[in-house]
Amino acid sequence: xxxxxRSPSESTTVLAHWMGIADANSNRDIHGGTIMKLVDEAAGVxxxxxxxxxxxxxSIDRMSFLVPIKIGQLVTFTATVNAAWRTxxxxxxxxxxxxxxxxxxxxxSTAYLTFxxxxxAGRPTAVPPIEPRTLDEQRRMQEAEIRRxxxxxxxxxxxxxxxxxxxxxx
Ligand SMILES: CC(C)(COP(=O)(O)OP(=O)(O)OC[C@H]1O[C@@H](n2cnc3c(N)ncnc32)[C@H](O)[C@@H]1OP(=O)(O)O)[C@@H](O)C(=O)NCCC(=O)NCCS
Numbered sequence: 739x740x741x742x743x744r745s746p747s748e749s750t751t752v753l754a755h756w757m758g759i760a761d762a763n764s765n766r767d768i769h770g771g772t773i774m775k776l777v778d779e780a781a782g783v784x785x786x787x788x789x790x791x792x793x794x795x796x797s798i799d800r801m802s803f804l805v806p807i808k809i810g811q812l813v814t815f816t817a818t819v820n821a822a823w824r825t826x827x828x829x830x831x832x833x834x835x836x837x838x839x840x841x842x843x844x845x846x847s848t849a850y851l852t853f854x855x856x857x858x859a860g861r862p863t864a865v866p867p868i869e870p871r872t873l874d875e876q877r878r879m880q881e882a883e884i885r886r887x888x889x890x891x892x893x894x895x896x897x898x899x900x901x902x903x904x905x906x907x908x
Pocket of ligand 1: 793796797823825827852854862
């Protein structure tokens with residue numbers, strides 16, 4: 739069955755969370771784990787919107803924390819599918835922290851995650867192709883391809899190295 743391509747913007751999902759005491763450590767900085775959970779949630783919804791399937795997080799490929807997030811900041815998580823392959827998709831998430839009193843907005847974090855779509859039996863299933871429509875969307879797709887190539891090359895190199903160690907141990 740041919741499935742029509744979807745543009746990245748059709749998957750775009752924005753979550754907002756006002757950070758409170760329960761989200762922070764004793765220094766009033768927000769826990770990295772709190773940010774990661776919300777990143778995973780926003781990215782998960784974007785992957786479902788693209789595939790219209792149940793999805794699972796296969797990997798968190800990269801996550802950078804650029805500035806600490808503080809109690810009282812309003813944090814938004816904007817997630818978009820950057821690239822789609824056979825059954826997997828890369829989702830990029832931009833995290834911005836706003837001080838609601840001053841209006842200052844800081845880019846706090848960027849993350850890239852891979853999600854896999856599942857059929858009703860829980861097996862990986864095909865997702866619609868992605869059709870970037872803007873230059874930014876084209877660039878993000880190209881960068882996602884680079885990250886996937888690196889991820890697969892790293893896995894292959896590690897498997898190759900492990901085989902060599904197994905042979906040495908025999
Ligand atoms: C992710 C999962 C479905 C992949 O299953 P699998 O049997 O390895 O599936 P396949 O080998 O057929 O690979 C399916 C796709 O997943 C991708 N994939 C598998 N493992 C991956 C990993 N660690 N990182 C990124 N992508 C991965 C493959 O590249 C493939 O993509 P493609 O079809 O677009 O080329 C399975 O490992 C799983 O269920 N993991 C647990 C997920 C989970 O519990 N997440 C946390 C809660 S949501």
